[in-house]
Amino acid sequence: MDTKTIEIIKSTVPVLESKGEEITIAFYKHMLGTNPELKNVFNQTNQKRLTQPRALAQMVLQAAKHIDHLEALLPSVKLVAEKHRSLGIKPEQYPIVGENLLWAIKHVLKDAATDEIIQAWAEAYGQIADVFISIENGLRDEVMEKGGWEDFAPFKVSDIKQESSIIKSFYLKPESGQPLPLHQPGQYISVRVRIPGSEYFQIRQYSLSDVPNEDYLRISVKREEGGDQYPEGLVSNYLHDQIKPGDTLEVSAPAGEFTLQSSERPIVFISAGIGQTPLMSMTKKVIKENPKRHITWIHSAKDADKLAFKEELTKLKEKAPQLKIHIALSQDTNKYEDIKRYGRIDSEWLEKLIESKDADFYFCGPTTFMSQIYNILIGWNVPESQINYEFFGPKGDLAIKD
Template identity: 45%
Template sequence: MTDAQKDLVRGTVPILKEHGVTLTKYFYSRMFTHHPELRNVFNMGNQQNAKQQTALAMAVLAYAEHIENPSVLLPVLDAIGQKHTSLSIRPEHYRIVGKHLIASIQEVLGDLASEELIAAWTVAYGQLAELMANHEGQIYQKLADTEGGWTGWRPFAVKRKTAESDEITSFYLYPVDGGKIADFRPGQFISVRIFIPQLNLFQPRQYSISCAPNGDYYRISVKREFGAELNLNGMVSNRLHDFINTGDIIDVSAPAGNFVLAASENPVVFISGGVGQTPLVSMMEELIASGSDRPKAWIHGCRNRRVHAFHDALAKWKTEANFEGHIFYDAVDTDADPEFVRNGWVDLQRVDTANFAPNSEYYICGPASFITKNYNDLIAAGVDRSFIFFEEFGPQTIQLN
């Protein structure tokens, strides 16, 4: 890529900042019009709520801003690559995306899209696609080389379905072929794919694995969505609740994700909101099962005891050595332990964080606003950014680190 072409790409940064989402919305509409089969690959719920368009706009903007040295984006690109491989995104998909993204830039910018600018972005996208495809190829190769590993989709049977609360149900998934399954790191997710009759589409969704590695099965714990007008994400979760039962078979991808429990001996503090507890349950179960002496604390918030999944496990862990629990409910039962359960939203200022060691690692998972608030509260309390890890469900739209 020439210096002149890099200058042209950088010159589009102001336009991308102002009109990036407009461009990506146009792009997705264009691509799905020409390739309707890709609706089976992409999460249409994230198309409906514009999270995917926003995430792509942010990624394109970041690439344009760092066109001189795109390698600085590798941590972000790895997170995207982990999700792409879990959805079986392949190099041929990048060719389709590139064709329609470049066409969209040309059509949306109109007279501002000179031949030189289009040529520059064509080269820029080609480099980005090659970077991503090569990185994802390494992930696929690692999965193929892993005992019990696989790429693409593999049929799994639901052998157990357990209600964890009024809203959250766990599904225990075993491989239909009876073979081994890939090990995983606590905090990772799998994708599941089911057919949605209302859409006449297969739809993939990613769910955190909510158990410690065991060599036999994966457990996902799925929240039922309520409301008169459910979005498309809720349709998938609710279909799992209402129509997927013991003995049914669903497609599953191999474990992926880089929100994982660090291999250290530092104390850990888990901070979760609602169903955001699921990857943290996996981490905690692994710490307990391994007999880890690492000091452990959990700060969790949800509406009430009835919707709090894994409450009994958390109460049991409270009796373990080196564990400290703090639960926040919108409505607290009268018989709740006041030293364990508090009224209101999660507020770190109401937790005696003086008990937490300076080298504690903080793992946050929950809604975007929940993550942002608690991340900023930790920074304000003097916690080093390098000790804070977070997972945003769905496309990445939070930029904190």
């Protein structure tokens, strides 16, 4: 891009800060209205909750701010590209997105969106789209080179285990009978289903909850309560109520950047609710490959009935004395003997449990919980390079705003 185009893009930063979310809401509504086939890809719950438009608004804003050095956005781009590859986003869909994004800018800003501004953003979008397409093509090639598969493949549900009152584990084996490429602990897969009575496919992403192996993939799914306004339980309830051993599910190859980093520092896992799932895979991997590495796992659940993996946690502690598990429950049900605290995880309790702050921290759970943990760690001056976390859904911002 030339200097003039860059200046024009940067001049739109103030309006994107005030109108960005309005633009992206209009964008999704218009695009999905004129291209309804894309409803097979985009999570409609995220649309209704506005999490997807908000995430896109932040990415567009950051692109405008860093238009003269887009390489600063590469970590965020890689995260989104991983999700796109897992969802089956295709290069030919990018022009559709660009056309509708420019329409939304003009629709919201009206006369303020001059031809000059629209032309500058068209050029900028073209370059940004090329970056995404290049990275996603590379990810697809990498998956295939490692013995994976493109888009979705049929997997047989070989077993289902009730892990808690609201969580079930689904063991998935490829119908091809071929050995699976080993995924990285902490990664996720996309599951695509067509629910009876629904016109479109529904795709949801679930963390892999067991140690990598060549035989099966395991996801552990929380039944979401949902409701008429935000039907987030559409797929999870379908899996819980309708899917039985022997059924087939369509599954993408594993994806994701929330993986174990190369280090010998102690590990601290912190989770809440279904945030246990990626950390289960990580814990088993560390114990298997580095049995002397110290692990502290601090987990919060609403009550003992909703605490998953009780048997596995007990066996892991017996197998690995260097693993210390601390459970906090919001409600006192007296049904699980290993409860260390009744109430929420807070900074004071964490400090009592964590032997050294020079550790690698991994955490996952609801966004409000992760924001709390992130800001505690930043307050302790833990380096960003030692802080790792996973969003369930579109990526957000965990930092407390002044």
